[in-house]
Ligand SMILES: [Zn+2]
């Protein structure tokens with residue numbers, strides 16, 4: 001499984017996950033043209049994209065979704081409420097203007113294939129298993145995703161004002177953990193943002209602070225080899241050094257020096273390839289959890305989540 005961040009932050013988000021013949025875009029917060037050129041930088045053709053998965057309808061996540069989907073004949077996968085909200089934004093002209101040159105283009109947007117995946121459900125897309133889970137954000141049906149290829153798993157969490165148990169479970173079962181580390185709380189409180197914006201970001205449906213992200217990660221990280229990417233950093237209220245050093249310090253205190261966090265930059269950035277880690281070897285074994293997963297009619301069975309570390313540790 002190969003994963004490349006195509007950009008992360010309030011100016012746009014997209015991540016590409018590729019395994020065998022399957023290539024997924026997680027979020028499409030850039031124009032179709034920018035997505036195409038960013039994919040090219042990651043040595044992938046836009047024509048190779050199998051599907052786009054959306055976490056929520058905000059512009060920095062869905063801006064180019066419809067135009068890219070139409071141009072390259074790619075289905076959009078998301079909760080039906082998210083698909084509706086993203087479509088309404090296109091109609092209102094808040095999405096990629098390339099899609100809005102005329103009414104006929106709006107009609108063609110309706111030809112984009114919609115694949116509804118309700119929050120909390122699972123499916124397969126090509127050779128990849130996908131499970132969505134709830135996050136807490138001021139969007140209609142925000143979610144994160146666990147994307148699996150065999151035993152390798154990516155957890156993708158962005159835009160959440162608080163950490164909920166489904167997020168902890170998703171982090172606990174994954175090898176590569178991409179999670180928002182949006183702001184330094186003091187910088188935000190003492191910064192120049194208007195009070196209503198500060199309140200929005202700090203609210204339970206806003207964005208995760210460095211401290212909240214560290215708390216969540218420290219609940220799930222252990223001696224096993226894992227990879228952590230911090231994403232969606234605020235340009236005004238955070239820096240890569242602040243986010244990284246906050247987590248490094250907490251990892252040091254917990255005796256987890258083997259984990260080296262990286263930051264997903266606004267441009268094409270960090271990459272991860274399971275093939276370069278252990279060759280054809282399997283990822284580290286996980287201890288199965290005794291918790292039962294609720295049955296899902298159309299779900300692809302996934303191995304149970306590993307037990308999360310209790311919050312007190
Ligand atoms: Zn958002």
Ligand SMILES: [Zn+2]
Nearest residue numbers: 010058060159
């Ligand atoms: Zn966002």
